[in-house]
Amino acid sequence: MKTIKITLAILLISSASMAQNSNSLTYVSSADASIYQGDNVRNYGTELKxxxxxxxxxxxxxxxxxxxxxxxxETKTFTKAVLKFYVNNLEAAEGSSANSLIIDISSIENNWKESEVNWKIAPKPVLKIASIQVENEKTWYEVDLTDYIKGLISNEKVFSLILTNSEGNGTLAELSSKEGKNKPSLILQ
Structure with a gap:
């Protein structure tokens, strides 16, 4: 009898999860890449991070x-848009105890290709949309982009974002890329 109750409980939990997920659309990034200042020619578009x-x-x-x-x-009926990304690693700058940073999310033009982009030719931030404090590694982070996406979606179906840090404390955040296990995504609910 206990086995039947446990199995039933697992089925109920699974059904609830599927119902919750059926009300949202998840879009994995179609392209992503890192760019490194001081490295104007190398492309990092196929990296796992x-x-x-x-x-x-x-x-x-x-x-x-x-x-x-x-x-x-069909994306007209969403009420919330969330950027979701996974931080694999945080590394404080040499000689610093600061092991966190603020990641700024800004819009950029779509004039870049994952297989070609580098620091020299990358688009610059256009409009800062949001910021998030990143303090823990091996953690998912979510950023509400609802207002920006709602304003954008009627005109554009393809858009790009750039993740930067303006505080300059030297902390490195390594996020999972679309080639990695925990892909960055946009969730429309």
Missing amino acids: LSVKNKKGSTVSRRSLLQFDLSGQ
């Missing part, structure tokens, strides 16, 4: 670009 870092007064900054393609999907 995305990097964000800024150290004031040095040339070791790193930024990450994400592109999402919502073409072919």
Whole structure:
């Protein structure tokens, strides 16, 4: 009798999870890449990780670009849009105890290709949309982009974002890329 109750409980939990997921659409980034200041020619578009870092007064900054393609999907009825990404690793700058950073999410033009982009030719941030404090590794982070996506979606189905750090404490955040296990995604609910 206990086995039947446990099995039934598992089935009920699974059904509830599927019902919750059926009300949202998840879009994995269609392209992503990191760009490294001081490395104007190398492309990092096929790496398993995305990097964000800024150290004031040095040339070791790193930024990450994400592109999402919502073409072919009915997206008019969503009430919330969330960018979700996974931080694999946080590394404090040498000689620093700061092991956190603020990641700024900004819009960029779509004039880049994952297989070609590098620091020299990457689009620059256009509009800062949101920021999030990143303090833990091996953790999912979610950022509400509802207002931005709602304003964008009527005109554009393909859009790009850039993840940067403006505080300049030198902390490195390594995020999972679309080639990695925990892919960055946009969730429309």
